[in-house]
Amino acid sequence: MKENFNGKEVITIFKLSPYLFILGITLTVVEGLRIFYTYHPYTPYPTERLEYFSIGVILTFISSFFVWRNGKRSNDEYDPSKREKDYRTYINQLWKNRRKLGNLFVVATILGILSTELFFIELLLLIAGIIWSFIFIMRDNEEEDEAYIEKRSRKVKAFLAVVDYRKHPFHLPIILFILIIISFLYANHHEMILNHLDNGDSMYGWSFPLGMITLAAAVFATAFIFIIHNSDFFGIRQLKQNEEKIIGLHFADLGVSGLALFVWLITFWTAN
Template sequence: MFIRKAAPYFLLAGLVCIVSSGLWVLNVYDDYDSYPYFSYMLLITGIVLSIVSFLLTAAVRRKPSLQKSEDKKDYMEWAWRSGEKYGKKLAGGILAALIIIACFDFNLAISLLSPLFVAGMSGVALIFILHDQDKGEKRQPKNTFLNMADYRKQPFSLSLILFLFYAASFLISKHCGIQLNVGMESGSEETLTVPQAVNYLAVLIFASGFTYIIHNTGFFGIPRSKKSDVLIMAIHAGELVFGGLSLLAWVFIWL
């Protein structure tokens, strides 16, 4: 029972480690001659925690939820209303805080934009995931490839793989003394750069992670609830767009 309850928190901690380390690595590339040791360790720690969580969740025999479907429906409706009610107030408070910080330290305010964007959009994604409900339609058996792409069955999304790939390539380039043209992929300020694109991938990483957790276990008092195929397809659509753009930007920095 304890293992089942701890598994989702391991995954969440792992994703936070991966995303925070990866965003830092990608955004401070020009500020360091070589990355500090902790950037490697934090990334590795996140990967290990994510794998351990997946193995624990898969090993524990899944039991049907004891919570009534009506209770779940009421909880989801409450979460949706709360998100709408407090979301705007929270966003306004954060914006005001950023303006105040910018008055004293503009560079610090700019550096906070990336993590705040990821945290805010991940929170919005969580609200939509909570609202999503599987209608209970009968599904056809899927092959191995489709099962691997179903984030209700495993949390290692395409966005996570791409994110790790980009972070690893930046770490390796520094280690090997290869200078990348970060932020200058096409010579246009309007072009989406790799550090910018990974912000969207980070949101998709948390979206797929939340989907896996809530579909299989639930956490922080959020009950387990089945998620629909539409939600998975929406995440895949986001990955196709931002994954493709980020991959194109990544190719240009090596040219």
């Protein structure tokens, strides 16, 4: 590990940690989705796929500690007025023009539908979800009602403290995603027949692949908010995230995770 020398800023493990963390998240999600989409009860998974998924999970856990420690280290010296050039100004411009950006996503989705390739549509939704959550989280905070926050009961405040994305990244979306992938590895080992790619034609009417795609986007959203609250990221300076943004993400995550959990349980309940 290198430290500062003669006042010159050099790279440390704390500066690398957010990039290692997002690399771990990316490996976990990409390899997890590959395990999900290529499932076959009688064909074992390639060894390298299991290794990459495991590396992603381990890298996520280890690097998250350094991201968190970086946030603790920077608390005393945090002063937005003294920061270097901040690329957040460009993110704010994108947020102001989010309607135009949304129209591009709609056009891309229509093109995906016309292609008749359901996987292409799901891939577009994943990319759109990641981009949208990135812009939403990296933009400036909006003013929040301090009086409303103070009125919350102690139980509500204690609950929000436990599930606070800013303090650690291990919340419902990523935990559920990892558990689902582990269950598929278990099912493959025991040659269980799963109808997880029914794409909405099954009796429960919700597409498991679509549920996994939205869950993967939620995993990235929680990662982004954990990173930017504790560290700089690709020229976007660290910004302490307010509670209004956190609560909004909680509502979205509960819906996404709840649907994915429901379809997951039904899929394994009806497995042969």
